[in-house]
Amino acid sequence: MTSTPSTRVTIKDVAARAGVSKGAVSLAFNHKPGLSEATRDRIFRAARELGWAPNLTARSLAGSRVDVVGLTVCRPARMLGLEPFYMEFVSGVESVLIEHSCSLLLRLVNSVEEEAGLLESWWKARQIGGSILVDFRADDPRVAVAGRLGLPVVAVGHPSLTGGLTSVWTDDATAVTEAVRYLAALGHRRIARVGGAAALGHTAIRTAAFDTAARELGLAGASQVATDFSGAAGARATRSLLTAAPRDRPTAIVYDNDIMAVAGLSVATEMGLRVPADVSLLAWDDSQLCRLTHPTLSAMSHDVHGFGAEVARTLFGAIMGGAHGSHPVPTPVLTPRGSTAPPKV
Amino acid sequence: MTSTPSTRVTIKDVAARAGVSKGAVSLAFNHKPGLSEATRDRIFRAARELGWAPNLTARSLAGSRVDVVGLTVCRPARMLGLEPFYMEFVSGVESVLIEHSCSLLLRLVNSVEEEAGLLESWWKARQIGGSILVDFRADDPRVAVAGRLGLPVVAVGHPSLTGGLTSVWTDDATAVTEAVRYLAALGHRRIARVGGAAALGHTAIRTAAFDTAARELGLAGASQVATDFSGAAGARATRSLLTAAPRDRPTAIVYDNDIMAVAGLSVATEMGLRVPADVSLLAWDDSQLCRLTHPTLSAMSHDVHGFGAEVARTLFGAIMGGAHGSHPVPTPVLTPRGSTAPPKV
DNA sequence: CTGAAAGCGCTTACAG
DNA sequence: CTGAAAGCGCTTACAG
Numbered sequence: 001m002t003s004t005p006s007t008r009v010t011i012k013d014v015a016a017r018a019g020v021s022k023g024a025v026s027l028a029f030n031h032k033p034g035l036s037e038a039t040r041d042r043i044f045r046a047a048r049e050l051g052w053a054p055n056l057t058a059r060s061l062a063g064s065r066v067d068v069v070g071l072t073v074c075r076p077a078r079m080l081g082l083e084p085f086y087m088e089f090v091s092g093v094e095s096v097l098i099e100h101s102c103s104l105l106l107r108l109v110n111s112v113e114e115e116a117g118l119l120e121s122w123w124k125a126r127q128i129g130g131s132i133l134v135d136f137r138a139d140d141p142r143v144a145v146a147g148r149l150g151l152p153v154v155a156v157g158h159p160s161l162t163g164g165l166t167s168v169w170t171d172d173a174t175a176v177t178e179a180v181r182y183l184a185a186l187g188h189r190r191i192a193r194v195g196g197a198a199a200l201g202h203t204a205i206r207t208a209a210f211d212t213a214a215r216e217l218g219l220a221g222a223s224q225v226a227t228d229f230s231g232a233a234g235a236r237a238t239r240s241l242l243t244a245a246p247r248d249r250p251t252a253i254v255y256d257n258d259i260m261a262v263a264g265l266s267v268a269t270e271m272g273l274r275v276p277a278d279v280s281l282l283a284w285d286d287s288q289l290c291r292l293t294h295p296t297l298s299a300m301s302h303d304v305h306g307f308g309a310e311v312a313r314t315l316f317g318a319i320m321g322g323a324h325g326s327h328p329v330p331t332p333v334l335t336p337r338g339s340t341a342p343p344k345v
Numbered sequence: 346m347t348s349t350p351s352t353r354v355t356i357k358d359v360a361a362r363a364g365v366s367k368g369a370v371s372l373a374f375n376h377k378p379g380l381s382e383a384t385r386d387r388i389f390r391a392a393r394e395l396g397w398a399p400n401l402t403a404r405s406l407a408g409s410r411v412d413v414v415g416l417t418v419c420r421p422a423r424m425l426g427l428e429p430f431y432m433e434f435v436s437g438v439e440s441v442l443i444e445h446s447c448s449l450l451l452r453l454v455n456s457v458e459e460e461a462g463l464l465e466s467w468w469k470a471r472q473i474g475g476s477i478l479v480d481f482r483a484d485d486p487r488v489a490v491a492g493r494l495g496l497p498v499v500a501v502g503h504p505s506l507t508g509g510l511t512s513v514w515t516d517d518a519t520a521v522t523e524a525v526r527y528l529a530a531l532g533h534r535r536i537a538r539v540g541g542a543a544a545l546g547h548t549a550i551r552t553a554a555f556d557t558a559a560r561e562l563g564l565a566g567a568s569q570v571a572t573d574f575s576g577a578a579g580a581r582a583t584r585s586l587l588t589a590a591p592r593d594r595p596t597a598i599v600y601d602n603d604i605m606a607v608a609g610l611s612v613a614t615e616m617g618l619r620v621p622a623d624v625s626l627l628a629w630d631d632s633q634l635c636r637l638t639h640p641t642l643s644a645m646s647h648d649v650h651g652f653g654a655e656v657a658r659t660l661f662g663a664i665m666g667g668a669h670g671s672h673p674v675p676t677p678v679l680t681p682r683g684s685t686a687p688p689k690v
Numbered sequence: 691c692t693g694a695a696a697g698c699g700c701t702t703a704c705a706g
Numbered sequence: 707c708t709g710a711a712a713g714c715g716c717t718t719a720c721a722g
Contacts, residue, residue, distance in 0.1 A: 010699055021709045026701055034707065056470040057405045058699035061714045066402070068450070082633055084427050094453045103472065105413070105448050108439045125401040126715090127448065231637040259637070262607075266639035288427055292576040292604070294611035355715055366693045371717055379691065403715035406698045471699090 066129035084287035092308020161201035190221030234260025295338030411474035429632035437653020506546035535566030579605025640683030
């Protein structure tokens with residue numbers, strides 16, 4: 001055991017100890033050809049003995065690549081903690097980053113403008129090699145910024161929102177349609193949707209799809225309301241929907257995430273309505289939360305971890321210069337549980 | 346508007362445009378004395394016109410500091426998404442980092458050993474200027490690693506767990522004691538605790554405090570069980586507790602987080618028990634989730650965002666070379682809601 | 691108050 | 707298959 005010297009050991013020390021040049025050490029650690037097996041071994045042994053690892057800062061400066069990818073998230077902090085979606089998404093991203101010894105630079109921001117500015121700073125400061133972009137809005141400023149800078153990105157969102165950037169997306173329109181058809185097939189006619197933040201592109205897509213599906217099925221009693229994704233907003237929306245006269249009241253409600261569905265379930269219970277006998281509830285995203293309620297919540301489920309992994313994989317493609325176009329991931333599928341049933345009328 | 350040149354602009358270009366040396370530009374951007382107001386202005390104008398920002402990679406190499414702090418989290422990904430605690434904690438950390446233009450490097454890992462190794466890699470690779478350490482275990486290897494490397498850290502955990510590292514901690518023992526006393530004051534004698542992962546130091550502290558409090562109050566029917574913090578485990582533990590014969594069954598249950606309390610509430614409902622008439626439930630951490638259930642959950646509440654902010658502040662102190670010792674943050678306080686009441690016997 | 695030079699720790703052609 | 711040199715974009719003494 002060699003004790004760690006108090007002064008930092010550098011590539012020079014390793015080269016000296018192995019009896020080679022700095023260049024040779026560099027070749028060995030970057031797995032490049034041009035070294036004999038024996039030399040390579042000597043170098044790695046010397047490095048191990050000295051406890052040396054390449055200084056990634058220096059490597060970035062000298063080379064070109066940066067082993068860090070960015071992720072900015074623009075949602076109120078209080079709400080984020082309650083969206084199981086994000087942490088699962090991040091864990092999926094991480095699972096792929098780790099294979100590339102790459103790290104995730106995370107930042108919570110307050111506006112898309114700030115988000116666009118941060119992207120530019122990070123890129124100009126060479127802090128990131130690429131970035132993941134989520135929560136697209138109409139005319140999102142990040143599209144132009146990424147294009148102008150030549151920043152490698154992967155946009156999480158439908159191609160219609162992400163202006164030609166490389167994208168990975170979920171077919172929300174199809175999923176919403178399936179949700180509505182399922183409830184209609186159970187016999188529901190008055191179906192409501194408690195949607196997410198109206199400013200987000202994917203909310204708009206779901207809203208349009210819901211309208212279309214309701215029209216095609218001739219559902220006169222269909223209605224929608226936008227919220228901010230919070231449990232409190234979901235509760236409020238549900239309360240307002242359920243206080244209508246029984247003959248106008250929806251018999252089924254679809255939610256845009258699962259936290260609002262959980263809140264909606266409480267409201268229904270508190271109002272003395274039985275779920276699913278009096279009202280059916282359908283959640284979205286389907287985290288573990290949906291299996292913790294009573295009754296359990298039916299949901300449109302989604303492999304969020306896998307989604308994150310696919311996004312990371314696509315980003316590496318973009319950084320390497322490949323990966324263009326749009327990459328759909330599997331559409332959320334209906335998972336019926338205890339909160340949906342034919343209406344009892 | 347100057348269009349952005351396709352080749353990267355550097356400090357040299359800015360210096361040339363402002364008619365000064367690179368050193369002068371450096372002084373200006375680091376807010377160091379030694380430049381006339383006029384020169385400073387010229388430099389900033391030139392930088393703005395060229396759209397230049399310092400390359401942080403080069404700055405780190407040349408200087409000493411690194412504007413990135415690390416955070417490793419060792420919990421199963423699936424569970425993380427459901428712990429509102431983490432995202433709120435991270436958002437608190439971010440709120441302080443932003444003031445220092447500092448970024449957060451996040452990594453999910455699978456073991457403390459991996460965590461300790463990662464810390465060493467990050468530090469040796471000069472990727473971080475310091476790190477936040479959470480979820481301490483008995484004989485945690487990170488204590489030695491941080492000490493040996495001289496890595497500036499702040500350990501989130503009771504001083505008895507963090508081996509002399511600078512620490513920020515919550516007085517869990519006092520909070521547990523308050524929880525037990527409150528339930529006892531309501532008249533409960535058979536109180537159970539559904540704890541978190543046994544391997545974690547703070548779980549051990551809570552377990553010991555619960556035992557002591559129960560003994561001091563002469564609560565013969567007190568019992569505890571360890572879980573993995575997941576809703577599923579919380580549900581299982583609750584079901585097992587509540588299937589006991591009525592005269593042995595606990596009349597109150599304290600949980601180590603709120604997701605398990607939510608799961609416990611469902612189980613009680615599903616078993617036909619009324620909350621709080623038949624059994625009182627007390628959650629921990631108190632995210633928004635506790636206000637979304639029916640009845641709402643009483644909880645030991647905690648400013649998790651503020652906790653994260655304090656941790657980040659302390660870390661900056663440690664990086665600057667100050668900040669030693671242990672820093673307690675406010676103890677969680679009891680927030681009574683609809684899930685606790687005197688036992689109906 | 692300012693300029694020229696050395697150096698941070700690597701990588702990358704380019705010679706040998 | 708290996709070595710010596712230049713350069714990545716900054717900061718920091720050290721002269722002037």
